[in-house]
Amino acid sequence: MTDYKMHLLICGGTGCKASESDEIKNRLNQLIHDLGLEDEVQVVLTGCFGFCEKGPIVKVLPDNTFYVQVSPNDVVEIVEEHIVKGRPVKRLLYTDPTNDKQISDSKGMDFYKKQIRIALKNCGFINPENIDEYIARDGYQALGKCLSELTPEEVIKEVKDSGLRGRGGGGFPTGLKWEITKNVENDQKYVVCNADEGDPGAFMDRSILEGDPHSVLEAMAICGYCIGADKGLVYIRAEYPLAIQRLKIAIKQAEEYGLIGDDILGTGFNFHIELRYGAGAFVCGEETALIHSMEGLRGEPTFKPPFPSVSGYMGKPTNVNNVETFANIPVILNKGAEWFSKIGTEKSKGTKVFALAGKINNVGLIEVPMGTTLREVIYDIGGGIKDGKEFKAVQTGGPSGGCLTKEDLDIPIDYDNLLASGSMMGSGGMIVMDENDCMVSIAKFYLDFTLEESCGKCTPCRVGNKRLYELLDKITQGKGEEQDIEKLKDLSVVIKDTALCGLGQTSPNPVLSTINNFEHEYHAHVHDGKCPAGQCKSLLRYDIVEDLCTGCTLCFRNCPVGAISGERRAPHFIDQTLCIKCGVCYEKCKFNAITLT
Amino acid sequence: MTKIKTLADLRKMKEEAQSKIKLRENSANPDQVVQVKVGMATCGIASGAKETMKYFVEELEQEAIDAVVTQTGCMGYCYAEPTVEVKLPGKEPVVYGHVKKEKAREIIDSYIKRGELVDGIIPVSFKTIDD
Numbered sequence: 001m002t003d004y005k006m007h008l009l010i011c012g013g014t015g016c017k018a019s020e021s022d023e024i025k026n027r028l029n030q031l032i033h034d035l036g037l038e039d040e041v042q043v044v045l046t047g048c049f050g051f052c053e054k055g056p057i058v059k060v061l062p063d064n065t066f067y068v069q070v071s072p073n074d075v076v077e078i079v080e081e082h083i084v085k086g087r088p089v090k091r092l093l094y095t096d097p098t099n100d101k102q103i104s105d106s107k108g109m110d111f112y113k114k115q116i117r118i119a120l121k122n123c124g125f126i127n128p129e130n131i132d133e134y135i136a137r138d139g140y141q142a143l144g145k146c147l148s149e150l151t152p153e154e155v156i157k158e159v160k161d162s163g164l165r166g167r168g169g170g171g172f173p174t175g176l177k178w179e180i181t182k183n184v185e186n187d188q189k190y191v192v193c194n195a196d197e198g199d200p201g202a203f204m205d206r207s208i209l210e211g212d213p214h215s216v217l218e219a220m221a222i223c224g225y226c227i228g229a230d231k232g233l234v235y236i237r238a239e240y241p242l243a244i245q246r247l248k249i250a251i252k253q254a255e256e257y258g259l260i261g262d263d264i265l266g267t268g269f270n271f272h273i274e275l276r277y278g279a280g281a282f283v284c285g286e287e288t289a290l291i292h293s294m295e296g297l298r299g300e301p302t303f304k305p306p307f308p309s310v311s312g313y314m315g316k317p318t319n320v321n322n323v324e325t326f327a328n329i330p331v332i333l334n335k336g337a338e339w340f341s342k343i344g345t346e347k348s349k350g351t352k353v354f355a356l357a358g359k360i361n362n363v364g365l366i367e368v369p370m371g372t373t374l375r376e377v378i379y380d381i382g383g384g385i386k387d388g389k390e391f392k393a394v395q396t397g398g399p400s401g402g403c404l405t406k407e408d409l410d411i412p413i414d415y416d417n418l419l420a421s422g423s424m425m426g427s428g429g430m431i432v433m434d435e436n437d438c439m440v441s442i443a444k445f446y447l448d449f450t451l452e453e454s455c456g457k458c459t460p461c462r463v464g465n466k467r468l469y470e471l472l473d474k475i476t477q478g479k480g481e482e483q484d485i486e487k488l489k490d491l492s493v494v495i496k497d498t499a500l501c502g503l504g505q506t507s508p509n510p511v512l513s514t515i516n517n518f519e520h521e522y523h524a525h526v527h528d529g530k531c532p533a534g535q536c537k538s539l540l541r542y543d544i545v546e547d548l549c550t551g552c553t554l555c556f557r558n559c560p561v562g563a564i565s566g567e568r569r570a571p572h573f574i575d576q577t578l579c580i581k582c583g584v585c586y587e588k589c590k591f592n593a594i595t596l597t
Numbered sequence: 598m599t600k601i602k603t604l605a606d607l608r609k610m611k612e613e614a615q616s617k618i619k620l621r622e623n624s625a626n627p628d629q630v631v632q633v634k635v636g637m638a639t640c641g642i643a644s645g646a647k648e649t650m651k652y653f654v655e656e657l658e659q660e661a662i663d664a665v666v667t668q669t670g671c672m673g674y675c676y677a678e679p680t681v682e683v684k685l686p687g688k689e690p691v692v693y694g695h696v697k698k699e700k701a702r703e704i705i706d707s708y709i710k711r712g713e714l715v716d717g718i719i720p721v722s723f724k725t726i727d728d
Contacts (some may be wrong), residue, residue, distance in 0.1 A: 047694045116721030124636055124672030136614035144604035210638040211670015242639050258600030266602045364675035401637055481705040
């Protein structure tokens with residue numbers, strides 16, 4: 001076994017590679033070889049550190065020295081000073097912008113504190129199909145403690161004190177919800193876990209169920225103890241087969257250990273958990289629709305009140321919480337409400353899991369304390385925008401939310417700030433868009449989704465959204481008229497005010513928010529017949545510049561619809577009536593003879 | 598499996614389970630027990646984590662390397678699936694991204710056998726609640 005004394009980790013992410021991290025690696029290797037140190041020092045190219053703002057990054061192990069903005073010219077100094085003489089190169093260390101202090105050990109950098117994993121603490125750490133590993137990580141301790149040592153009132157107080165709010169999007173205080181359900185007198189109550197994750201781009205609930213199913217089961221049992229329910233139901237969409245399989249295994253193992261079932265831990269408390277499958281309708285994430293679906297009825301929402309806490313599943317008091325909310329519960333009870341409430345902002349405590357998707361380098365799941373800014377999420381953790389393009393907007397809250405723009409990058413993310421800036425937390429999907437995304441098309445995309453998912457029960461949602469979609473479609477076709485933008489706004493407001501459930505009340509949000517933030521793009525479509533992002537095909541026009549065309553016939557041969565004609569070695573022409581604007585000719589032309597307007 | 602009857606039993610069980618994992622970590626034969634965890638959430642499986650896991654199990658067995666290959670959930674690095682965490686005895690765990698068969702081979706040959714890090718490490722960028 002070669003025993004290296006030192007490792008040099010060099011970031012090989014897209015951002016750092018663009019800043020010559022490959023060259024740094026080569027020079028380091030060369031120099032180390034020249035000094036005969038190759039048996040003592042190993043140079044390794046790593047994945048993205050996520051700290052692309054300060055790239056290229058070089059990290060030295062075992063002392064955890066973290067060099068930022070290293071250039072190939074710094075290599076000699078790093079080797080001669082740090083490796084040979086053991087003295088860190090001070091000028092390359094990261095400087096904390098808040099107090100101008102240099103930080104040598106990367107563990108002391110704020111960057112590493114940006115992500116704290118509470119709901120995801122076991123995801124990617126334990127084997128989800130082995131209950132013993134969960135137990136080794138404090139699993140079921142919170143349930144045991146609650147059943148044996150605390151009264152339901154005390155547990156509810158702890159949850160209330162923690163400040164935990166529903167992670168499904170609404171942000172209703174969890175402890176309060178439990179208390180309300182507890183205070184309703186009835187012989188039978190239910191605990192329901194809402195695992196109907198429907199936002200396009202959000203996948204944290206699935207990952208929690210796949211990676212740490214017991215945390216949800218444990219929390220459901222705790223909730224049952226608090227509100228006086230002996231039955232729990234997980235409503236999960238059938239399109240999550242792996243999560244279902246892991247849940248089934250987890251329930252079986254917990255039952256075998258007697259941690260779910262009758263007389264749990266000899267305390268006389270009974271709690272059984274069953275699964276209910278959904279067919280993947282977005283509206284069934286709404287709690288009344290979800291309950292109807294579980295009862296075997298059509299997944300349609302009904303008017304609230306009565307709230308499920310009073311009359312829910314089978315007309316009995318029902319407490320519905322989201323997967324991520326439940327995953328926080330055991331940690332809160334193990335670590336204490338005080339510990340939890342120290343994380344986050346004044347009104348939003350703890351952490352939030354976000355699913356990063358779209359035009360971002362580090363697509364994946366992150367968990368950050370509430371109050372983290374969008375800039376930190378996108379640039380420091382997400383690794384910035386793909387292909388070095390410019391950030392344009394991020395859609396939070398899925399089809400019910402809105403977009404945040406460059407101006408919002410420094411807003412601390414929590415429930416209230418997102419609402420104030422015209423978006424919402426939602427379940428935590430973040431779809432990042434770059435300069436090439438057309439905001440009108442984005443609004444159309446989300447409308448298309450809600451249109452498809454509308455249950456059709458109330459007119460504003462069923463008809464209103466259809467009309468919204470038609471207007472947007474007209475605009476992207478280049479047939480928009482001046483008054484259409486006003487029509488969109490008016491109609492959106494009416495739908496928001498009159499729709500029956502959350503789906504309809506929020507479906508115009510993407511339209512309103514894109515108009516608010518990018519009205520000039522709407523105007524460009526309507527007045528100038530142009531799509532600034534170059535996405536709306538009907539508004540594009542490809543032309544061949546006669547003077548530049550050599551008549552090589554490459555475009556002619558590649559055109560899939562035969563819209564290009566012309567003689568060899570003579571200028572070619574595009575028949576605009578046949579052109580489908582696929583852009584193949586534009587990409588293929590070697591002489592830049594094709595223009596896109 | 599026997600039922601756990603009281604909270605005291607559960608606590609005892611936690612200690613046993615912990616020591617089981619500890620035993621795995623600080624084995625009596627520190628040079629021989631290697632832990633490999635493959636991220637087997639939907640994202641991982643879609644990118645070929647099943648093949649990767651199978652490959653590790655088969656190859657480590659064939660080479661008579663004493664190792665435990667287990668599955669785990671999503672580590673959050675969906676852009677770099679399949680992801681694999683390798684923990685050599687007495688060392689900090691290291692996560693590798695984009696681990697297909699070829700990379701797995703490299704990890705076995707260089708890292709597991711010789712302790713040389715391999716390109717493609719994913720640096721840890723989060724705190725746990727225990728920190």
